Amino acid sequence: MNTPVMLMLSDPVLYIGLGRGLLLTLQISVMSIALSFVFGTIIGSMRYSGLPVLSQIATTYIEFIRNLPTLLLILVSYFVLGLPAMWAATIGLTIYTSAIIAEIIRGGLNSVPEGQWEAARSQGFSFLQSMRYIVLPPSVVKMIPAIVSQFVTAIKDSSFAMAIGAYELMFKGTILAAKYWKPSQIITIYVVISMVYFVINFTISMIARRLQTKLSIGRGSIGS
Amino acid sequence: MTELIAGIGFLQEGPFAIPRWEALFSNIDVLWAGALVTLLVASLGLAMALALGTVIGVMSASHWRIPRAFARVYVEFYQNTPLLIQVFMLYNAIPLIYPGLFIPVIVIGVFGVGMYHGAYIAEVVRAGIQSIGRGQLEAALSQGFTYVGAMRFIIIPQAMRIVLPPLTNQAVNLIKNTSVIAIIAGGDLMYAGDSFAGRYGHYGPTYVVVGLLYFLMCFPLARLTRRLEDRMMAA
Numbered sequence: 204m205n206t207p208v209m210l211m212l213s214d215p216v217l218y219i220g221l222g223r224g225l226l227l228t229l230q231i232s233v234m235s236i237a238l239s240f241v242f243g244t245i246i247g248s249m250r251y252s253g254l255p256v257l258s259q260i261a262t263t264y265i266e267f268i269r270n271l272p273t274l275l276l277i278l279v280s281y282f283v284l285g286l287p288a289m290w291a292a293t294i295g296l297t298i299y300t301s302a303i304i305a306e307i308i309r310g311g312l313n314s315v316p317e318g319q320w321e322a323a324r325s326q327g328f329s330f331l332q333s334m335r336y337i338v339l340p341p342s343v344v345k346m347i348p349a350i351v352s353q354f355v356t357a358i359k360d361s362s363f364a365m366a367i368g369a370y371e372l373m374f375k376g377t378i379l380a381a382k383y384w385k386p387s388q389i390i391t392i393y394v395v396i397s398m399v400y401f402v403i404n405f406t407i408s409m410i411a412r413r414l415q416t417k418l419s420i421g422r423g424s425i426g427s
Numbered sequence: 428m429t430e431l432i433a434g435i436g437f438l439q440e441g442p443f444a445i446p447r448w449e450a451l452f453s454n455i456d457v458l459w460a461g462a463l464v465t466l467l468v469a470s471l472g473l474a475m476a477l478a479l480g481t482v483i484g485v486m487s488a489s490h491w492r493i494p495r496a497f498a499r500v501y502v503e504f505y506q507n508t509p510l511l512i513q514v515f516m517l518y519n520a521i522p523l524i525y526p527g528l529f530i531p532v533i534v535i536g537v538f539g540v541g542m543y544h545g546a547y548i549a550e551v552v553r554a555g556i557q558s559i560g561r562g563q564l565e566a567a568l569s570q571g572f573t574y575v576g577a578m579r580f581i582i583i584p585q586a587m588r589i590v591l592p593p594l595t596n597q598a599v600n601l602i603k604n605t606s607v608i609a610i611i612a613g614g615d616l617m618y619a620g621d622s623f624a625g626r627y628g629h630y631g632p633t634y635v636v637v638g639l640l641y642f643l644m645c646f647p648l649a650r651l652t653r654r655l656e657d658r659m660m661a662a
Binding site: 266267269270271272273274275278279282283352355359360362363365366373377380386389390393396397400401404405408 | 442503504506507508509510511512515516519520523524599603604606607609610617621624630631634637638641642645646649
């Protein structure tokens with residue numbers, strides 16, 4: 204039982220290091236997910252609204268940002284904006300994820316045919332009521348899988364923060380791996396980090412799948 | 428005139444000062460070389476992702492239990508772990524298992540994005556196949572087609588129309604994700620830009636040009652995605 208891998212795995216230093224890294228990973232990803240959800244909803248609604256200036260600003264933002272690598276946005280936040288590493292990672296990730304969420308939200312709203320709006324308005328529903336009772340319920344069901352998979356992507360991409368020296372899970376793991384020299388030990392560390400990411404992301408994906416099935420029951424639209 | 432320019436402080440100093448732009452444009456070849464590497468990794472990676480994604484997607488839509496289970500495990504693993512770790516495993520672990528085996532970073536990049544986006548493309552292909560409906564497959568099989576033949580001549584041609592928009596979208600993501608090889612000194616556009624910027628501190632102009640180059644590579648594909656989506660909605 205005294206193989207190098209077992210010795211390494213019984214050393215609490217490994218778990219303290221990875222635990223700290225995991226905390227920062229969660230901090231960066233949870234914050235940018237929350238911020239992106241807010242900004243993405245605002246920007247997506249701006250584009251969907253079709254209002255002259257607002258929708259053009261939103262369209263430019265979305266089309267520009269979603270064609271840039273997330274890593275570039277993180278590097279810009281760090282080196283050009285001069286933010287501390289953890290904030291640079293959070294802001295860079297938020298700038299990118301907001302653009303994607305905005306597109307998902309606009310696509311979901313667009314999937315509800317114009318006729319449903321007109322029907323709702325003709326029945327005396329206000330704008331907000333039509334949104335709340337007619338347009339949002341079916342479109343939210345359609346948005347959930349895409350939004351959740353974007354959140355999973357945000358958690359994975361928070362590992363790019365390693366490029367600017369933020370001590371998140373990936374970077375912590377790489378530093379710890381450098382302390383060991385046996386191939387089996389180094390590979391084990393990478394496997395352990397992968398498993399941590401996997402457990403978090405797989406759980407989120409499963410919950411989303413469950414939620415979507417639950418919400419879509421009895422919501423078959425005409426013709427589907 | 429010079430007084431006027433001198434009066435505008437940010438043109439003389441700061442992250443976007445004119446001398447920084449001049450320095451960048453006299454060394455612009457560095458970025459061209461990086462962009463070529465990015466295009467090379469992206470096109471080879473895309474070829475690999477398409478091949479892998481089609482095979483695994485067909486496997487996960489099949490009714491044979493073992494290939495289907497294998498395909499599920501593959502897709503879930505690659506979709507739920509960061510690309511960066513997968514690239515690091517290839518970069519660090521393979522030389523440990525096979526000492527002396529030297530793999531060029533570009534090859535690691537191709538395998539990294541190819542296998543990662545292969546998982547996403549597999550899901551696109553699976554959804555496309557399943558959208559065609561069992562009846563068509565059963566009809567083809569009853570007419571004497573083999574499973575592979577039915578896929579090749581009946582199911583996949585029809586599914587193509589449905590899968591094309593998400594496929595081009597994956598191609599865009601793949602191009603952007605080739606930038607992770609910058610972290611292992613991949614010589615790509617991001618690496619070229621970052622190391623040039625880091626050497627002299629010309630971050631502002633360098634990142635603007637690097638961003639524009641990525642934008643130029645991705646935007647046409649993103650537009651194509653939109654056009655295909657619209658056409659599908661109209662059909």
